[in-house]
Amino acid sequence: MPNRTFAIIKPDAVNSGYTGKIYDRILQADFKILSAKLMRMTLAQAEGFYLVHKERPFYGELTTFMSSGACMVLALEKENAVSAWRETIGATNPEDAAEGTIRKDFATSLGENAVHGSDTDENAEKEIAFFFTESELICNQ
Ligand code: ADP
Ligand code: MG
Numbered sequence: 001m002p003n004r005t006f007a008i009i010k011p012d013a014v015n016s017g018y019t020g021k022i023y024d025r026i027l028q029a030d031f032k033i034l035s036a037k038l039m040r041m042t043l044a045q046a047e048g049f050y051l052v053h054k055e056r057p058f059y060g061e062l063t064t065f066m067s068s069g070a071c072m073v074l075a076l077e078k079e080n081a082v083s084a085w086r087e088t089i090g091a092t093n094p095e096d097a098a099e100g101t102i103r104k105d106f107a108t109s110l111g112e113n114a115v116h117g118s119d120t121d122e123n124a125e126k127e128i129a130f131f132f133t134e135s136e137l138i139c140n141q
Helices: 011-015 019-028 043-049 059-066 081-089 102-106 121-131
Strands: 003-009 032-039 071-078 115-117
Touching: 003 019, 003 081, 003 121, 011 019, 011 059, 011 071, 019 032, 019 071, 019 102, 043 059, 043 121, 071 081, 071 121, 081 102, 081 115, 081 121, 102 115
Parallel strands: none
Antiparallel strands: 003 071, 003 115, 032 071
16 A cells, blocks of 8 residues: 655755756656645744754754745655655765765755655654645545
């Protein structure tokens, strides 16, 4: 049974005009897009979304960056969606990302690394619910 993951095309990538190219990578990797929206997070939303990193030294930098401009949030579906999407995006630090991954091709730094991907099925469901209502996940109905 396919399951779901949550993705963000981060402000650096949207601002650099990579939204369409990253959308293509999502479709080429056979993810079904259940929902997608362009939005700009408030600082409070970014702080809530990344609450798990609250104690990390980069929390302020990360939440300021994530609320600095437009991003695209997406709910994706595929067999083993969480690990499949993390493979498609590559390592957190683009310098360590494998050839052909999104972060290798579009990220500029460890902080501004083009895309987000959930790390577990449980977090994927929480993250999808943070930005989407069930009725917005139109392909799932
Ligand atoms: P991932 O996004 O690969 O799951 P993490 O959950 O560890 O990575 O971190 C969340 C995000 O925080 C990263 O994608 C990146 O934007 C930022 N980040 C992580 N580590 C650092 C760091 N040392 N300095 C600055 N930003 C960081
Ligand atoms: Mg993470």
